Amino acid sequence: MNRPPVNSLNTEHLEQLHRALVRLENEKCRGMILSSSSPTVFSAGLDIREMYKPELEKARKFWRTLQDMWLKLYSTPYPTVAAIHGHAPAGGCLLALSCEYRVIVPNVKIGLNETQLGIVAPQWFQDCMRNVIGERQAEKALIAGHMFNTEQALQVGLVDEVAADKAACIARAEAFLASQANLPLLARKTVKLGFRNSTLSRLMTGREADTKIFIEYIFQPKVQKGIELYLQSLSKKSG
Numbered sequence: 001m002n003r004p005p006v007n008s009l010n011t012e013h014l015e016q017l018h019r020a021l022v023r024l025e026n027e028k029c030r031g032m033i034l035s036s037s038s039p040t041v042f043s044a045g046l047d048i049r050e051m052y053k054p055e056l057e058k059a060r061k062f063w064r065t066l067q068d069m070w071l072k073l074y075s076t077p078y079p080t081v082a083a084i085h086g087h088a089p090a091g092g093c094l095l096a097l098s099c100e101y102r103v104i105v106p107n108v109k110i111g112l113n114e115t116q117l118g119i120v121a122p123q124w125f126q127d128c129m130r131n132v133i134g135e136r137q138a139e140k141a142l143i144a145g146h147m148f149n150t151e152q153a154l155q156v157g158l159v160d161e162v163a164a165d166k167a168a169c170i171a172r173a174e175a176f177l178a179s180q181a182n183l184p185l186l187a188r189k190t191v192k193l194g195f196r197n198s199t200l201s202r203l204m205t206g207r208e209a210d211t212k213i214f215i216e217y218i219f220q221p222k223v224q225k226g227i228e229l230y231l232q233s234l235s236k237k238s239g
C-alpha cells in the first residue's frame, strides 16, 4: 500500500487493491505480502472523509468497493501474509486479519477500535477477528474497541510472529510464503476456502443488507457529528 500519509482506504485505493488482487490471481501468483510504504503505519483503516457528509451514491459505491476488495482478499487462491510494520486500526486491522499469516514489529497498535469511535464494526469485520483469536477474546476486544500492542497481539494470537524491524518483518513474511511453496495448490486452496466459506457466504448473501445498514448508520445526524469531531481531533493532533 502506498497512499501517504497513512494508507487510509478511500474508494480509489480500494479499487487499486482490488485490481491488484485480481491481477495476481490471473497471473497465477504463488503468494502475496501485504505491506506498507509508510515507516509507521500499516493502514489507518477506512478513509473517514469518505463517510463525512457524503453523497448517497458515492457512499454506496465506497461500501460496495470495500466489500469487493475484501471478498477477493479473503478468498485468494494463493497464500497471503500481512507484514505489519506500523499501526493497523480498524479497516487496517481487517486487512491484516484477512491474510493467512501475520508478522508484526515492536511498538505497533492493532485492533478493531470502532466502538471507541462510536461506530460499530460490521459483522464480517467481527467474524474475521473471531476466526483468528476465538469467540471469547474477540467479544471482549470488539466490545471494548481494544487496540492491542505488539506483545498483547502475539499473546492473544492476533499475530503469528514478532520481527525486529521492517526488513526482518518482510523476511519472515517471505519465509512463510516459502513454507507454502511446495504444497499442492488445489488442496491448499480448497482447505483455505473450506475454513473461510461461511464467513464469505455470510457477506455474499447479505451484501445489500450490509450496505443498507452502513448507509442508514452513517447518514444519522448524530453519527455525522461524531465523525466531524473525530476528524477535527485527528487534524488538530497533526496540526
Ligand SMILES: CCCC/C=C/CC(=O)SCCNC(=O)CCNC(=O)[C@H](O)C(C)(C)COP(=O)(O)OP(=O)(O)OC[C@H]1O[C@@H](n2cnc3c(N)ncnc32)[C@H](O)[C@@H]1OP(=O)(O)O
Pocket (backbone or CB within 6 Å): 005, 006, 008, 040, 041, 043, 044, 045, 046, 047, 048, 049, 087, 089, 090, 091, 092, 113, 114, 117, 119, 120, 121, 122, 214, 217, 218, 231, 234, 235, 236, 237, 238, 239
Ligand atoms: C458503520 C461504519 C463502519 C465502518 C467501520 C469503520 C472502520 C474504519 O476503518 S474507520 C477508520 C478508523 N481509523 C482510525 O481510527 C485511525 C485514525 N488514525 C490514527 O489513529 C492515526 O492517524 C494513526 C495511528 C493511523 C497514524 O498516526 P500518525 O502517524 O501520528 O498520523 P496522524 O494522526 O498525524 O495522521 C496524518 C494525517 O492522516 C489523517 N488520517 C489519519 N487517519 C485517517 C483516516 N482513517 N481517514 C482519513 N484521514 C486520516 C489525519 O487526519 C492527518 O491528516 P492531516 O491533518 O490532514 O495531516
